[in-house]
Amino acid sequence: MVSQQQVKRVVVKPEWLRVKAPQRERIGSVTEILRDLDLNTVCEEASCPNIGECFHAGTATFLIMGPACTRACPYCDIDFEKKPQALDPTEPIRLGEAVGRLKLNHVVITSVNRDDLPDGGASQFQRCIAEVRKISPQTTIEVLIPDLCGNWDALQAILAAEPEVLNHNTETIPRLYRRTRPQGDYGRSLELLRRTRELAPWTYTKSGIMVGLGETDEEVRATMRDLRSVDCDILTIGQYLQPSQKHLGVEEFITPAQFDAWREYGEDLGFLQVVSSPLTRSSYHAEEVRRLMQEYPRAKGVMRSVMSTVQ
Template identity: 50%
Template sequence: MTHGLAKKPEWLKLKLSTGEHFAATRQLLSGLRLNTVCRSAMCPNLQECWSKGTATFMLLGSVCTRTCRFCAVDKTALPEPPDPGEPEKIALAVKSMNLKHVVLTSVNRDDLADGGAGHWVSAIRSIRSVNPEVSIECLVPDFNGTAANADLVMQEAPEVLNHNIETVPSLYPAVRPQADYRRSLELIGRAKAVFGLSTKSGLMVGMGETGEEIAASLGDLRNSGCDIVTIGQYLQPTAAHLPVKRYVTPEEFDEYKHRADSLGFRHVQSGPFVRSSYRAEAFVEAKPLPERSEKKPESLSNP
């Protein structure tokens, strides 16, 4: 239900298809008992991605400590302690799926002293120990604004450091009540300025924002050093979640892409079904990334 909003337009009707890769991916992930944002967040691209043998691995369990009203990830149960075997299982899954680019994300774990940063580090190192040629994209939480915890992940030099601002600042109280717009921009800026990482962020539209607000947020991201941006339609996961205010047309998504391109983003994906990790490998394939550096910034002390 969308509280009186007209039925979904034709451009939001997916053609579902499954095949050999879909079944194999589902069996592999289920067998290893791994969480994916594809399933936990009810991603509309699950069929396409799994059919191609790709997935976004979600660290630190399937229960989030935040109450964001747009997200389908469980927020009602108590989060369990991190599974120490998870990093190795993900590394094995990456090898079995023969991935060239892997996306890691996680729930927010404000209950943990380091926000889960140490577990992130273990996952990155495990993947690289088994799959040294794979490129890694880390879609990180804000670690509750603790730079030292975020730094632990950034020091591992992922090929892409992703953190979503999700929406425009005026909607944060309704959409992301425990997050902070400026804090998210600062995290992206730090990844670029201090660590020199390729940076990425994402926005959802259709929640009540204006075109002017989207333009302003794109400018904020670019000014913070963001290289890559994704823009997609918000879709209400359940009746208990934030309602969709309107369905943004494909033509408007093209306008957003044009705006982002004009600001100098290195890569832009803008469309109704675009999600933060959708076709994430396209950027790496189209724009070769700098060689991985093991050197830590001089402004930081070792953890």
């Protein structure tokens, strides 16, 4: 039986998690462009708490190949009950046009899991990157990709398009994978990041962890060490928030002081950047990577192995 104290701990958010509701006039222009071009954003689909701030700044994280997902992660607010549709060949064109119309300096392209596709959707990532390069060559590109079911040829295909940042979220600590990411694999996620560094050393690698699901401080630190062991450059840590009663509940609201302690620990480990706060999400302030590229420049090279054609 759940006590009244436990219910209050989960339901009542602390003051540091309260954000103002987004003002429609501030996000209207971005929303209009997205609707006009029939594009999805993870900002809307995943109920991100920073939507007002990011839309007001004229930034968005595009969600391709969706909105239906082939996995049913119990923490995620993206729809998994709808049947995934065939890839839309016009989606990359529309995305490129949106980046141009929004005049984005940095764009994040992510996707639902498409385990129904042989390459996990790698070819669609390639096409989207190519269209952004065509319309807005000065825009830096970050891709936030799924684990591709361990299809490393598919990973090579995405890297062949030369995104500046390859992001893949670890999401949580190993002990909580079975409950939180039942179709994921912690070792596979680390291997994806390791291979990215090996195949495309000029690419900045990035990962994210959500906390408040029952992990300990040491488990978070151990996961941070694991990420540095595969030379991950950038780390985001944010508070998990329960999207609805049917999703996993929040076990604990982590204090800002603890987030600061993890940031300092990550910096000591050698991450180029650690964004750690209650409202941090994978793409929060993602455009700051442009500053990192100036401070820690990397020359592009030729990949040792790339797919010769886009399927």
